[in-house]
Amino acid sequence: MAVRRYDFDRFSLDPVERRLFDGPALVEINSRYFDALLLLLQHPGTLLSKERFLQDVWQGIPVTDEVLTQCIKTLRRQLGDSATQPHLIETIPKHGYRFIAAVSCVADGDPGPNDQNRAPAPLAVAPSGAYDWRQCWLTLGAGTTGGGVAGLLGGLAFGLAAAAQVQQSGTGALSALLVMVAVATLLALIGAAGVTGGIAGARLVARNVTFAGLVGGALGGLLVGAFGQVIGHDAFLLLFGQAPGDITGGLEGLLLGAAVGLADDLGRRFAADVSVRRGVLAAAGIGGLAGLLIAVTGGQLLGGSLAVLAGSFPDARLHLDLLGPTAATVTNALEGAWFSLCLAGALMLARR
Known part of the structure; x- marks a missing residue:
């Protein structure tokens, strides 16, 4: 008779409905990881050797050793197991993996003591594998850190350009560099916190929604962009008696946040099949497309906003002139790609 359920430790796996339960609660699990766990059970x-996993789980698709290692590592985390003191999955170095816990099989037609309580399980979420508050703070912390890195290195790029310009005019090159780095890092930290905060909040509220990250990132970017634009406009009007032109705002934040959220959604969905390097490259591509869309709609990111600010004040010693619309478009694309790469890459590394 066909196996209807595998019971082990406190978990149950339904191979037909492809669901994993922690007691009465449903555990979210990647499709490839589910197949790997089913093979072990x-x-x-x-x-079971690496070749066996490649044949049965990845069905001959070429993957690196890192992919299988990450698969087992994630399964252990979701099942509450440990690599150093395993009670479920044992690693045999250079040979493969073995499932060492007792497994009981429930065949079709066999009554199970917990079957009556199993029906409402899809509405519950298990803390071990689902998105919880710990993962929420991890997302926020990792994403904000990635934003800080993006701002720091981006600020260095803009700062070096600014330093070369002010040096020709006889002013302080080092001061220009430090100012650019500080401004870019601060703005990137704020933007990253807003975007990843939106992603984390959306996943916490809508745990089973496929593209919750995209929606959350878009909303977080929209809010922080719109708020920053309003505060910046009013601050300049209050301090200097005039407001700058069209600087980065809600639309730019929405598009860039959606790009980061989409990249993270795809990274989570295809974590078993895609390496970190491919994941961050995909994130850069998505962010670059968002930057191009921002340029097409007439929006500005950091470089364009700095140019607008400098142009609004004739006595400013710094003018980051973007040489024509083509250069502005390229700058937007590069900024979008870099910001998305750093945030999505930080989130991928935090999950692993």
Whole structure:
């Protein structure tokens, strides 16, 4: 008779409905990881080689050793297991993996003591594998850190350009560099906190929604962009008696936040099949497309906003002139790609 359920430790796996339960609660699990766990449960106590996993789980698709290692690492985390003191999945160095816990199989037609309580399980979420408050803070912290890195290195790029310009005019090159780095890092930290905060909040509220990250990132970017634009406009009007032109605002924040959220959604969905390097390159591509869309709609990111600010004040000693619309478009694309790469890359590394 066909196996209807595998019971082990406090977990149950339904191979037909492809669901994993922690007691009465449903555990969210990647499709490839589910197949790997099912393979282990079908052969308890048996050493399964890497080649066996590649054949049965990835079905011959070429993947690196890192992908399988990450698969087992994630399964252990979701099942509450440990690599150093395993009670479920044992690593046999250079040979493969073995499932060492007791496994009981429930066949079709066999009554199960917990079957009556199993029906409402899809509405519950298990803390071990689902998105919880710990992962929420991890997302916010990792994303904000990635934003800080993006701002620091981006500020260095703009700062070096500014330093070369002011040096020709006889003013302080080092001061220009430090100011650019400080401004870019601060703005990137604020933007990253808003975007990743939106992603974390959306995943916490809508845990089973496929593209919750995209929606949350877009909303977070929209709010922080619109708020920053209003505060910046009013601050300049209050301090200097005039407001700058069209600087970065809600639309730019929405598009860039949506790009980061989409990149993170795809990174989570295809974590078993895509390496970190490919993931961050995909994130850069998505962010670059968002930057191009921002340029097409007449928006500005950091470089364009600095140019607008400098142009609004004739006595300013710094003018980051973007040489024509083509250069402005390229700058937007590069900024979008870099910001998305750093944030999505930080989130991927934090998950691993």
